Amino acid sequence: MIKELICKNRSYRRFYEDAIIDVQTLKSLVDLARLSPSGRNIQPLKYIISNNREINEKIFATLAWAGYLKDWNGPVKGERPSAYIVAVVDKNITQSKPEHDEGIISQSILLGAVEKGLGGCIIGSVKRQELAEILKISSQYEIALVIALGKPKENVVITDVKNNDIKYFRDEDAVHYVPKRSLDDIILDVK
16 A cells, blocks of 8 residues: 555646645645654644645745756646645754655655645745745744645656666656666665
8 A cells, every 4th residue: 555655656746726625634734744753853844734826826936846847837827736835944943954854744745645636746946035925934934845736637657767867757748757766776785
């Protein structure tokens, strides 16, 4: 079951924008993050959730999408996320960026989303100051990342890495391919 969820948990970047995710579902995803491990158990991350169309448009404008797809500026209207979870670091808890926590909570949230028939994308390329102003985030908090969520509108396929090229790509039918190294390539030794 976990392998199936992990294989379905891709970086989805196109959604059925009209498929609204209710606040209770978003809270349940944040609850998965809350229950996840945290380095030194300091739990420095807090969350802002949005399923509000107007706010979502403003959040969307602060994000960069799919760096390897040079001719694509992100999802068009109608294919944009219907919800966002913005993870922030509470600087009253820690002054250092808890990078491991960010990965752990992101995976927990996205696995929970996939289990509910949703999908998402972790976005680190964010105009942080602009987004902080939009969301009226106090200086006590620093934006760590944004998770875009929605009902996926695209087909994402795992494929083998060829010629050491790990860049994801789309074909003429807009199928999104994600090359993965083979298991033999990543296990250095068995003792």
